[in-house]
Amino acid sequence: MTKEPPRKTIYRLSIYQRCLSRLRANSVDTVSSEALAKAAGVKPTQLRKDLAYFGQFGTRGIGYSVSMLSNFLDDVLGTTKLQPVILIGVGNLGAALLRYDGFRKEGFEITAAFDLAPESANARNVPFAIRAAKEMPVYVREHHVKMAILAIPSNSAQSVVNEAVDAGIQAILNFSPTVLQVPSHVIVNSVDLAVELENLSYFIR
């Protein structure tokens, strides 16, 4: 067996996916690594190396079949069927994520949302019944949910994560500005708005 693909490769796979679906919408059925790479903002060799982790998909002299490659990426990324996701924390950001309709067409569905104060969260006119935070572990266990989006303040983040992980959550998209401690079988992707802005700030001269 070849080596595990690096994390960066997986990120790029998602980008390729998106470019492919745009091509498919335009009824293009074959694409070269050069064209696809350009659309994705990477070098052609990088694209080919990324795909090489998973096998051979192209035809030499021709390129890649848009639909075949797209289907394969769906398969690799696990987006062939709707994946249930729970949202923890329905504040400003959480409420916006609930209303965001982009997830579903990417293969994800927020099936439940939890907040410490469900009543006040419900007031944010979200199209959704918000549940009490205490019910979260039970829900996760009952519905075998594996993914969670975390949009709560830093101070309570770690303890909520512990509960979620105990209940069976395996992957967390974290918007709290905190470094989370999780067991090695759990994966965390953090989106830290302040860090992103500070990073930009550094680079402007």
Add this chain to the structure above:
Amino acid sequence: MTKEPPRKTIYRLSIYQRCLSRLRANSVDTVSSEALAKAAGVKPTQLRKDLAYFGQFGTRGIGYSVSMLSNFLDDVLGTTKLQPVILIGVGNLGAALLRYDGFRKEGFEITAAFDLAPESANARNVPFAIRAAKEMPVYVREHHVKMAILAIPSNSAQSVVNEAVDAGIQAILNFSPTVLQVPSHVIVNSVDLAVELENLSYFIR
């Protein structure tokens, strides 16, 4: 002169910063690379190497002065004074960002928000007057704004970015699921929610 610090180092600097301010709040005035690294979720040597790009800050046998290091990082990251930022696109996500109060205490202030349909955006009861998108370039020029947060649909993203860059924007935090083309002096950090979720999805087995 030593080499340019890598981008990842700059990201970590922000994390160190946050840990330091927590320490400062707890009246801790000295910290070892081991303790700080642990809080930041990295290895001690990594922290020391990161700092080494900028000089020497510690005292051997003792550690680092929390306040000195924190001030220095403020300086490096350019967060010593409030940096004005504009928001482009006041939809679900944009409105949530407007209401988010975390930016200000990290040294950033959203000074203006723009939308194609300011009236309907105003209806999202944000504590803010939304301006027409057309006014954006003028505002950027007049106020010498360098940073922009982009929260608009993909299809219009590139053309809006072009206008913004022409007007003088140098750094963009992009929430649109698109690969943006910008001149090399402009820096883009993209936060792509679908990509983050797909990435998580890949890793759950």
Add this chain to the structure above:
DNA sequence: TCGTGTGAAGACGTTCACAGCT
């Protein structure tokens, strides 16, 4: 002795150059 600072080694990811298939 304790903890920083740093050259050297190592791991990792990207790019090159070209072989090989259609």
Add this chain to the structure above:
DNA sequence: AGCTGTGAACGTCTTCACACGA
């Protein structure tokens, strides 16, 4: 001829090991 697939070279970031100063 055209474009993919891939070993090898390269560059970059991380980790190690230890010298050095308080």
